[in-house]
Every structure is written in structure tokens, then in C-alpha cells.
Amino acid sequence: MKDFLHTMLQGQPPQETSGENAELTWQWLADGVLLLEPKVVADDIKHVLMSAGVHGNETAPIEILSRHVNRLLNGEMPLAVRLLVVLGNPDAIRAGVRYQSVDLNRLFHGHHRHYPACSETQRAIELENIVETFFADTSTERFHFDLHTAIRESFHLRFGLLPQKTLASDDFLHGLIGMGLEALVINPIPGGTFSYYTHAALQVQSCTLELGKVRPFGENDLSQFAAADRALECFICGEAFSADMLAPVKVYQVVRELKKLSDDFHFIDVSDNAKNFTCFTQGTLIAQDGDVMYRVERANEWLIFPNAGVKTGLRAGLMLAEADLDALM
Structure with missing residues (x-):
């Protein structure tokens, strides 16, 4: 196998499901799941899970991650970690949609x-089983980078x-900053995301990364993802992060989840095209759900992922x- 993404897009396993080159061995574990060692x-080897395509229309991280895999398979890049690569929702990727029946990241x-x-x-059950096996009986550092692009600006x-x-x-923090992240959001609220699962169930250092805007295959300006591309390469190859890769980063803490309790949920002082990290001042009525009012409680709060259209x-x-x-730290 020479082209990981092309193989997955065919919808059939490769003719050979394992192989090797001078530096590594690889195994095709399931549709869009590859183990490289x-x-x-x-x-002190690190055990690293890199995932993309949990939402099938978020194509730039899929292209970036697949390109690194191809370089590894073709002997063009050294491998310094145990690496599990997951293209999360192959059926949705092949169909060019976010998901088919239910959002996999829930x-x-x-x-x-x-x-x-x-x-x-x-697929969620399958991936949980694969990931649990990958991290079983490992005692050195374990990381999970789940790569996404955002719907809204x-x-x-x-x-x-x-x-x-x-x-x-x-190393994990430097890797995140090295990916060109402008902000980190601490969100320990229990949920159904891939990164929450790997941390809560398997004690892996995990992060969901939003790396830009959703675009179809072939329409991504990958130069916008250059920092993330380079940081992933550093992790895979075991290279140190240089000082010029570690720019300042803002840190936020989730203080409230806006839960949709009924079909009456609607935003009040939030425009339909509000950007992530829009700032609101104390007292602003953000949303209402029947008799439940969601108001800003602090001098300033920032809103991310507003979506009144989610299921109750x-x-x-x-x-x-x-x-x-x-x-x-």
C-alpha cells in the first residue's frame, strides 16, 4: 500500500493488510485504521493516536495526516513513536458529509x-475497541490528537x-502550541467526543484540535495548516520543537454548557453568523429555553459552538x- 487515503476511499481493504519497510511495520486494522510501529x-517510546475525519466533511486534516502516512509507508520519513492513525468515519468521508445518521463525535x-x-x-464501538487495545499495557507517554476543522468562522x-x-x-503542550494554536479551551465536562473518551477511559493526554474552516477535498489551502503539518511531523519523527514554533497562546475555561432542553431553545443576543469566541458582557441574555434563561454571569464571557439546531x-x-x-501544568 502506497496511498493510505486513496485506499480508504475505494471502500475495500488493500490486497495486503500488513507490510514493512526498512524502518517500520504496518497493519491495516480496520477501514481507515492503520497501525505503524x-x-x-x-x-521511552511514545504511543500516539492521530485521528481525523471523525466528521467526514472536514477534509484538510485528513489530507495532511494521510500525506504523512504515505511518507512513512514509502520510507521517506523516520518513525520514532508507536502510531495509530484513524480516519474516523470512512462512510461519511466517502460521501462528503459530516455524518450519515448520527454525529460520531457524540x-x-x-x-x-x-x-x-x-x-x-x-463505528464508535469498533474504534473504542481498537484504541483500548492500542494503549493496553503501555507505561510511557500516551497522546491523542483529534484533528478537525470548524463549521463557523x-x-x-x-x-x-x-x-x-x-x-x-x-512535550504535549509544546506540540499543541507548535501546531499554531491561538487558544486552548479547558473543557472537562463529560461528553461523547473521541478525545474525551481516550482521556477519561484510558488516561491518555488528549486534545480536539480545530485547525481552520471546513472545505471539500481539493479546495483546501494547506498553507494555512503549515504549523500543524510541521508539528505532526515533529511528533512522528521524534524531533524537538524549536523556539520559533512556540508562540503565545490564550487559555480559556468552560464555565457553562448551554444544554438544549426542549424544542423551545433559541439564542437571543447571538447572531446567526456569530464567530466562535465572540465576547459578551455581564447580564447579556444569550439564550432561552422555556423558563430557563442563559445569561452571562461574569464581566466577560466568550461563546463557542453556538448551534440551536442540535437535537434536544x-x-x-x-x-x-x-x-x-x-x-x-
Whole structure:
């Protein structure tokens, strides 16, 4: 196999489901799931999960990650970690849609049990089993980067959501900053995202990365993702992050989840095209759901992921307050 993405898009397993080159061995574990391991394993080797395409229409991270995999398979790039590469929702990727029946990034950590069986619920179960096996009996550092692009515009073009309150590794933090992230959002609220699952269930240092705007295959300006591209390469190859890659980053803490309790939920002082990280002042009525009022409680709060169209019971937005980078370490 020479082209990972092309193979996945065909909808059939490769003729050979395992192989090797001078530096590594690889195994095709499932549709869009590839395990790559170096032939020489260091005692302190890191175990790294890199995922993209959990939403099938978020194509730029899929292209970037697949290009790195192709370089590894073709012997053009060294491998310094155990690497599990996951293209999350192959059926949706092939169809060019966000998801087919249910948003896959709401189904992990057992949340698939709350939905009728479909391709996405089965995929969540499959990925949980694969990832659990990958991280089993590992004692050195374990990382998960779940790569996404955002639906709406943002005042911070690239940002990350952390399901953990603190980070145990400088390498992980430097990698996130090295990806060109302008902001980090601490969000330990339990949920069904892929990154929350790997952290909560498997104690992996995890992050959901929003790296730009949704575009179809072939329409991405990959130069906008150059920092993330380079940082992923550093992690894969075991290279240190240089000082010029570590720019300042803003840190926010989720202070409230806007839960859609009924079909009456609607935003008040939020425009339909409001950007992520729009700032609102104390007392502003953000949303209403029947008798429930969501008002800004602090001097300033920032809103991300406003979406009144989600299904009842799901998150319709997150309110943030500023935090300190030191709080993460």
C-alpha cells in the first residue's frame, strides 16, 4: 500500500493488510485504521493516536495526516513513536458529509448506547475497541490528537479543546502550541467526543484540535495548516520543537454548557453568523429555553459552538472565561 487515503476511499481493504519497510511495520486494522510501529523500539517510546475525519466533511486534516502516512509507508520519513492513525468515519468521508445518521463525535465513552444502531454507533464501538487495545499495557507517554476543522468562522482560527484540567507533559503542550494554536479551551465536562473518551477511559493526554474552516477535498489551502503539518511531523519523527514554533497562546475555561432542553431553545443576543469566541458582557441574555434563561454571569464571557439546531438533550454552545496557562501544568 502506497496511498493510505486513496485506499480508504475505494471502500475495500488493500490486497495486503500488513507490510514493512526498512524502518517500520504496518497493519491495516480496520477501514481507515492503520497501525505503524518502528522496528527499533526505544525504552521511552511514545504511543500516539492521530485521528481525523471523525466528521467526514472536514477534509484538510485528513489530507495532511494521510500525506504523512504515505511518507512513512514509502520510507521517506523516520518513525520514532508507536502510531495509530484513524480516519474516523470512512462512510461519511466517502460521501462528503459530516455524518450519515448520527454525529460520531457524540457517541464515544458509551454514548452510542443512547442511539438506535447505525453505521456510526457501530463505528464508535469498533474504534473504542481498537484504541483500548492500542494503549493496553503501555507505561510511557500516551497522546491523542483529534484533528478537525470548524463549521463557523472564529476569532481564533486554530484552537484546541482539552478534556483534562492539567497536562502531565511539556512535550504535549509544546506540540499543541507548535501546531499554531491561538487558544486552548479547558473543557472537562463529560461528553461523547473521541478525545474525551481516550482521556477519561484510558488516561491518555488528549486534545480536539480545530485547525481552520471546513472545505471539500481539493479546495483546501494547506498553507494555512503549515504549523500543524510541521508539528505532526515533529511528533512522528521524534524531533524537538524549536523556539520559533512556540508562540503565545490564550487559555480559556468552560464555565457553562448551554444544554438544549426542549424544542423551545433559541439564542437571543447571538447572531446567526456569530464567530466562535465572540465576547459578551455581564447580564447579556444569550439564550432561552422555556423558563430557563442563559445569561452571562461574569464581566466577560466568550461563546463557542453556538448551534440551536442540535437535537434536544445535546450541547447548543459553551460559555468560556479566561484562564492562565500556568493552571494547565
